[in-house]
Amino acid sequence: MTAEISREQIYEWLGQVTDPEVPALTILDLGIVRNVAITGNPPQVKIMITPTYSGCPAMDVISLGIRMALVSRGIKSLTIEQQLSPAWTTDWMTEEGKRKLKEYGIAPPNRKAFQSLGLFEEEKVSCPRCNATDTELISQFGPTSCKALYKCLSCKEPFEYFKCH
Numbered sequence: 001m002t003a004e005i006s007r008e009q010i011y012e013w014l015g016q017v018t019d020p021e022v023p024a025l026t027i028l029d030l031g032i033v034r035n036v037a038i039t040g041n042p043p044q045v046k047i048m049i050t051p052t053y054s055g056c057p058a059m060d061v062i063s064l065g066i067r068m069a070l071v072s073r074g075i076k077s078l079t080i081e082q083q084l085s086p087a088w089t090t091d092w093m094t095e096e097g098k099r100k101l102k103e104y105g106i107a108p109p110n111r112k113a114f115q116s117l118g119l120f121e122e123e124k125v126s127c128p129r130c131n132a133t134d135t136e137l138i139s140q141f142g143p144t145s146c147k148a149l150y151k152c153l154s155c156k157e158p159f160e161y162f163k164c165h
Helices: 007-014 058-071 095-104 111-115
Strands: 033-039 044-049 077-082 135-139 147-152 158-162
Touching (some): 007 044, 044 058
Antiparallel strands (some): 135 147
16 A cells, blocks of 8 residues: 555545444444544544444444454554544434435434424334335334334334434
């Protein structure tokens, strides 16, 4: 590897690191990469990442994926730090990431519905399979802390929903 490396090249490599809990998404789709800094010659790379939830168990695996992606391409000096503030929000997800979630069978976050809720209203979540909004919340707690479980009352299929926050 040459001593010259660009942020764009690092971002391209990071775009190949997938989320261990939702492998259809990259860490760039999720918006958890906050900054990439390159200094020195040979290059010293510092990556700042923000977990989707404080204490997210996937962050160690994601850090390992980042390390493997960059070290395998010749980066010898690499620091990965977690930045907890500001807290991650689903607003940081890319539109491409939301599309990939739906194709994977997980309803993407719906910020518009979330913001317009009244005190006792429930969020309207569209089924990722048939697009019906006639769905019901089964459990606020899904297989991971960032997802809830729903059931579509039209096609009768259960599905996960990536919660807004």
